[in-house]
Each structure stands twice: as C-alpha cells, then as structure tokens.
Amino acid sequence: xxxxxxxxxxxxxxxxxxxxxxTVSGDSMxxxxxxWIRQPAGKGLQWIGRIYTxxxxxxxxxxxxxxxxxxxxxxxxxxxxxSSVTAAxxxxxxxxxxxxxxxxxxxxxxFDYWGQGILVTVSS
Amino acid sequence: QSVLTQPPSVSAAPGQKVTISCSGxxxxxxxxxxxxxxxxxxxxxxxxxxxxxKRPSGIPDRFSGSKSGTSATLGITxxxxxxxxxxxxxxxxxxxxxxxxxxxxxxxxL
Numbered sequence: 001x002x003x004x005x006x007x008x009x010x011x012x013x014x015x016x017x018x019x020x021x022x023t024v025s026g027d028s029m030x031x032x033x034x035x036w037i038r039q040p041a042g043k044g045l046q047w048i049g050r051i052y053t054x055x056x057x058x059x060x061x062x063x064x065x066x067x068x069x070x071x072x073x074x075x076x077x078x079x080x081x082x083s084s085v086t087a088a089x090x091x092x093x094x095x096x097x098x099x100x101x102x103x104x105x106x107x108x109x110x111f112d113y114w115g116q117g118i119l120v121t122v123s124s
Numbered sequence: 125q126s127v128l129t130q131p132p133s134v135s136a137a138p139g140q141k142v143t144i145s146c147s148g149x150x151x152x153x154x155x156x157x158x159x160x161x162x163x164x165x166x167x168x169x170x171x172x173x174x175x176x177x178k179r180p181s182g183i184p185d186r187f188s189g190s191k192s193g194t195s196a197t198l199g200i201t202x203x204x205x206x207x208x209x210x211x212x213x214x215x216x217x218x219x220x221x222x223x224x225x226x227x228x229x230x231x232x233x234l
Contacts, residue, residue: 044126117167
C-alpha cells in the first residue's frame with residue numbers, strides 16, 4: 001500500500017520560504033510524477049506543480065517564479081519550496097502521486113495516492 | 125477562477141441519481157482524459173474515476189464517468205447519505221502545460 005506523508009513547518013512568516021517534504025513508502029518512486037496540490041480554506045484544489053524522478057518539472061505559471069521542487073529517490077522523498085510567501089499562500093498542502101500511463105488520443109494523468117495534507121499558515 | 129467549470133452544488137434524494145458536469149476547452153478536456161475525486165471535510169481527496177470512465181479497485185459501480193467533446197460528467201446512482209462530499213474534476217491542460225481542476229461541486233443528499 002502506497003503511503004505519502006507531508007512534513008514541514010505549519011507556520012511561515014510573510015516574505016520567507018515555505019519548505020515541505022513528502023515521504024513516500026510502499027512502492028518505488030520510479031516511473032511516476034510527484035505532485036504538490038494546495039487548497040485554501042473553503043476553496044477548491046489548486047495544482048502547484050510536479051516533478052518526475054529524472055528531475056524534470058512542470059509548475060503552475062502564476063507560481064513559477066517562486067516554486068522549486070526537488071526529488072531524492074534514495075530517501076524516497078520529494079520537496080516543495082515556495083519563496084516570498086504571503087497570506088494568500090495559506091492553505092492545506094497535499095503531496096500526491098501522479099500516474100501518467102500511456103493513452104491514445106491524449107494525456108491521461110491522474111492522482112491515485114495522496115498525503116493527508118498539512119496546513120501551512122503564513123503569518124507574522 | 126478555475127480552468128474547468130463545475131456547478132457549485134447539486135442535490136438529490138437518497139436512492140436517486142445525480143450527475144455533475146465539468147466543462148473545459150479543447151486544450152484540456154477536449155484532447156485529454158478526465159479524472160474525478162471525492163473529498164470529505166477535513167480529509168484528502170480520493171480518486172473516483174480516471175481515464176474518463178475507469179474506476180479504481182474498491183470504487184463501487186454506482187460511480188461512473190463519461191466525456192463528450194469538451195465536457196465530462198460524473199454520475200452517481202443509488203445515492204446514499206454517505207456520498208455527501210465535494211467532487212472535483214481534473215485533467216491536463218496542454219496549452220498551459222499544467223494540471224487543472226474544476227472549482228468543485230458540493231453534493232447534498234436530501
């Protein structure tokens with residue numbers, strides 16, 4: 001059974017960097033994408049970005065200048081850094097495994113395993 | 125403002141059927157596959173449907189998915205009070221090179 005667990009500080013000061021780590025257990029990280037998704041209180045899901053085990057990344061365009069993701073397959077971990085945070089970055093942050101099988105007629109990614117989520121509050 | 129459009133809420137009586145729509149464009153739903161997620165308050169989303177209409181192991185066949193053009197639909201039959209949750213559609217947007225979600229639909233079973 002694949003399990004993901006987010007860890008990191010629950011409180012970050014404005015203008016500082018939010019740093020989270022996701023630890024994966026129960027399966028190899030190879031051949032999957034690993035994603036970060038956040039959810040502000042009372043709002044919908046927002047895709048932040050993803051990283052492949054090769055290190056290749058895709059980021060949401062509006063966050064691209066502030067986001068960095070990394071992966072360490074030897075530790076079965078991947079990480080998110082979000083710099084220059086403001087109150088608007090306060091949210092529950094989820095890490096998730098993204099399966100991207102081969103499909104004809106388009107791309108078919110889906111998030112099949114999720115962490116429990118970690119609330120990160122940006123406040124002084 | 126979400127890239128994919130869902131109704132904010134839907135409702136139906138126990139035992140009835142409900143559908144939740146998800147509307148997009150040619151750069152996302154029109155040319156890629158759709159997945160659906162169920163989320164109860166305070167918990168992580170759970171995969172319900174992938175590749176438009178496939179159910180992961182353990183998801184009952186009361187849940188179904190379909191896609192036509194630039195829209196997708198989640199169907200739930202035999203509604204139960206335990207189905208009350210938020211439902212999200214998601215896909216890949218090839219123009220944005222990014223994952224996108226709908227704004228979510230709150231299902232109430234009256």
